[in-house]
Amino acid sequence: MAMTMLRSLHREIFRYSQLETQNETQAETGWKLVHGDVFRSPSNPGLLCAFAGSGVQLFGTLLITVVFEFLGFFSSMTSAGVRNAMLLTWVLMGLFAGYTSSRLSKMFNTGSEWKHITLTTAILFPGFAFVIFQFLNNLLYNEKSSATIPSTTMCSLVLLWFCVAPPLVYVGGYLGFKKPAIEPPVEINKTLRKIPKQAWYTSTVFAILIGSIFPFATILVEFFFGLIFFWYHKFYRGFGFLLITFVLLVVACAEIPIVLCYYQLRSGNYKWWWRSFLTSGCSAVYLFLYATFFFTKIAIVKPVSAMLYFGHMLVVSYAFFLLTGTIGFFSCFFFTSIRPGDEILVKVNDLTSIKTQIPYSYYSLPFCKPDIQVDNAPTLWRFLLGDRQQRSPFLFEMKVPKTCQIVCRVFVGEKEAKELIEKVENQYRVNMALDNLPLTIPIRRIDESGFFYQHGYHIGVIGRYAGEEYNRYFIHNHLSFLVKYERDLDTGASRIVAFETKPFSIKHKFEAQWNGVNTRLSTCDANANKFISASDSPQEIRVGEEIIFTYDVSFQDSEIKWASRWDAYLSTADDQARWFSIVNSLVTLLVLSVAMATTMLRSLHREIFRYSLLETTQSETQAETRWKLVHGDVFRPPSNSGLLCAFAGSGVQLFGTLLITVAFEFLGFFSPMNPAGVRNFMILTWVLMGLFAGYTSSCLYKMFKNGSEWKHVTLTTAFLFPGFALVIYLILNDLLEYEKSSAAVPNSLMFVLVMSSCITWPLVYVGGYLGFKKTAIEPPVEINETPRKIPKQKCCAQLSCTFAAIPPPSQPSN
Incomplete structure (x- = not known):
């Protein structure tokens, strides 16, 4: 499948690159034709969000339980410990279920319905399971079985679930809704495109029938042993096999929907949301059919016993549907790449200082502000850390270099001058980010072995002119940005791998009248295509001064791989x-x-x-x-x-x-x-x-x-x-x-x-x-009824706790 897809993609990308010189309408065929409709919201988005959230909850529960089983945390003599661990993990994973469903609902623009979607997520699987198990419990009660759960215990379990599980799901939903909405990589067309008539082999029914076979075939043997373990009361020991089978199941559920989704988009059908879920999720139908076949091989004759069997298999099949469908759904959620000319957003973070350790907002100082200043919706802990990213006034376009771009002009009053000088004295630094990469200044090491990186840049510097005895304060009002990117030779897409800058202090001048960002500066020329590398006349912070903020941006093709772009930031000299x-x-x-x-x-x-x-x-x-x-x-x-x-x-x-x-x-x-x-x-x-x-x-x-x-x-x-x-x-x-x-x-x-x-x-x-x-x-020996008198202790024995708390020397001298 990988070879087929790669060859097909390579041919189409080559054809599109050849057609770029021709009419654009001729080039837009196949999957490129529907790119503006791919991220259109599906029908019944709330139910899909609840399905995905419940699937994430089950996926985390099964993964954690299987890993702990494999590591030997549970005894093979008792299955109750495994069930209790699964139940506890499932309750705690409700936080991630609510977060997932709420994030998806916000992407689908469901508005304030996230509360209803979160509630649906909280009861979607447990509600179905409770109805089935309550029905089976009534059957066991009529049969006077010892497996019957008393009504008081059942009520206690329901009450415990109601007090813990739904609140966790709701907290996760609240956190997910407060996060910024997931933005589609392309703009959605306003007009709905008509889907052409599909061939029989690209129909939804055919894709579900064929695609759901592979996940079921992956777990068939292990499912057989699981049925034997459960219904024949055997000891299950193959936890290593179970872990391997689970990994294979994830791979099968991921790659099949990806392939089918790709060919679906090629045929002009952009309704992939539900189809990606059902393609792998309907393997639960095969699972239930095999369970029915297995029922014919076991010696169950009583109708009540048969109902117990099929009731349990219904719950297992429903859980398998949610699990496999969620894996297939998220596997089709591809990461996006940036194309030349696309706008990339630079964000500013707080001002930080190692001298004061008190962060301040970037816009608390007289810096330029964008026309639309939008805060990223901060989470609770981003508030606790003072980490409030905001939109910056710097506008970048991928692979489009710019020189001497004017941002704004600021007049310095007494209050502004005092604040700037205070921040310069305390060595505050400006922090920015591009594509989740922090802005850095590369500094060559003393031994010339490479570079180390400083986060952010100083607001300004302290200096003095020759012959003067008092300090002056200069602001960095010009930034020379360098964006390094990795280019994909096959697709032509680019991914940002580094974000660097060099700050300068320049006293800008202009001869004509001020015309905003279109003003022609005499200190640098926006049309000269020449980047600033030095400054002879720095911009001083002084009352009555006007400060003109400018920037350059250049792009450089880099050999750094996108997967290893953090290596340079994380490498330290003190290893x-x-x-x-x-x-x-x-x-x-x-x-x-x-x-x-x-x-x-x-x-x-x-x-x-x-x-x-x-x-x-x-x-x-x-x-x-x-x-x-x-x-x-x-x-x-x-x-x-x-x-x-x-x-x-x-x-x-x-x-x-x-x-x-x-x-x-x-x-x-x-x-x-x-x-x-x-x-x-x-x-x-x-x-x-x-x-x-x-x-x-x-x-x-x-x-x-x-x-x-x-x-x-x-x-x-x-x-x-x-x-x-x-x-x-x-x-x-x-x-x-x-x-x-x-x-x-x-x-x-x-x-x-x-x-x-x-x-x-x-x-x-x-x-x-x-x-x-x-x-x-129980203590290993019997405790005496009369406490024995403790003899007088030596001085060294009384100080034993103090000496024991002293750690051995391990810190090397600087």
Whole structure:
């Protein structure tokens, strides 16, 4: 399929390039004819969004469960652990389900219907499954089966789902709706193009019948073993095979809709949204048909048993429909490329300084503003980080160089001069981005081995003229941009791989009257095609001055690949020092571990040998000395045991959050351009890890005291760390608001942040309830009724905690 598509694409692209010199109408044939209708909204967009959101939820649930199964986190002796893990993961994945459906609905311009679409997403699969399982539960109740779920338990499950799952889906929907709408890569035609008559082999029915066979064939054997495992009550051990089968299923569900969608567009049919979903999703029909065939091979004779079988298979087939359809749908969502002459948007970010660490908005200073100043809809964490990207006044066209382009003219008053001078003194830098690449200044290393990159450019510089003793302040009012791009030789498309600049301070002059951006400057010529490389007359920041802002932009073909465009930004010069630090720490810890192990083994060996000799010569009371003397008091509950349990639960929560985040960061799930994504993921993981925090604190408390105060301990666990952090951040936010920083969080968003903790508390409480219902941890020895008096300790023993907290030296000297 790949060879067929590549050959076909190559022929068509070559033909289109040959026809560029002829009439454009002749060139627009095949898939190029319908490019203005491809991204037209489908029929029933709300239902498609809900299907896609539910499919994402099921995809994440199955992927996480299969990976954890493969890693051996579950015992093959019990399937209940797997089901519980799947249920919990599915509930938590509701956040991504709501986010996906809401983002798609905003792209389809459904308006305020995102709330209804989010609600549909929340109940689309669980509602169907609940109706089926409630019907089957009634059948089991009539048969007086032990598998019947009591009504109280069923109501508790529904209530638990209603309190946790829909709120998570709604939060995800809200976050997705607040994001900027996904813009189509081409403009949609105002007039609907008529679809020509299709050949039988390009019809929707034929595509669904043929395309859905391959995903089903991929999982046929593994599905057979799954049926045996479930209905014959066997042990399932092939989790490695299951993981491989899942990967093959994803590949099959992705490539088949892509190929069929390509040939569909070639035939002039642009209605691909639903077709891409159904092409792979209808493999669930084959799945259910095979399940019907398998039913004839098993010894089920009672009608109730048959209804149980087909009820379960209906739920499995419906889930398979949503899963495979979503994979096919998103696989047809191709990435876009930029063509010569297309406008590319430069965005400005906040002003930052390493001296003050307080960010400010770019437009808080007297800089040029675009005609239409549109903020990117900021997420909650972009507000917390002061990361508010806005449209810039710089207009680029791909591969179209420009010289000495006037942006605007600004008159400097007393207030403006004071603000500019203050920012120059504090070394504030301007941050911009193009195609999610940060603006950088390349600086050659001292050893001439290459370049390192500084993010952004300074607002201005401090200097003085010869013979003067006081400083002057100069502003960088001319920017010379360089955009590097990678060119695809086959398609002619271009992708941006680097965004660089060189700032200059130039006191621009003009002879005639000011005519806006069309003014002819005497310091540079827009028609000369000559870029500025130096300046002899800098622009000083002074009251009464007029500052003319200009820019150049040039484009350079680069050998940098688009996939590796971040390598230059992420390469650092201190890798050797960091490796030295890691090796130093490993060696130090290894030496300490060997020394401690040797000391403890020798000490234990001597004492055990001495106790064995004393058993034959002395009484048992005389033999009990040192650590053997206190074995009956080792597991005595400590003072303030509730606080210790809360500390341990919060530590488990933070440990899991850090471990999962670092693992996902290492696997490359986050973009270095968006550090807010890492922080958002950390807070989400921290919220979800509240379940384990409550479980840990409750289990420890039950071991210490078999009382009913586990609720207070759980509540303390839920508030211990977030309460302290909230107080600190509220104080810092007030300080930022006083400084009029862009990092100050509005009261409305701070309220949303506080209300998001309403998801954490129920999870911590559920974890605490599960932990308290578990059997208490039994100490290995019986605890003495009378506490033994602790002898007077040596000074070194009292300071052991202090010495243990001192880390080994691992930081190399600069």
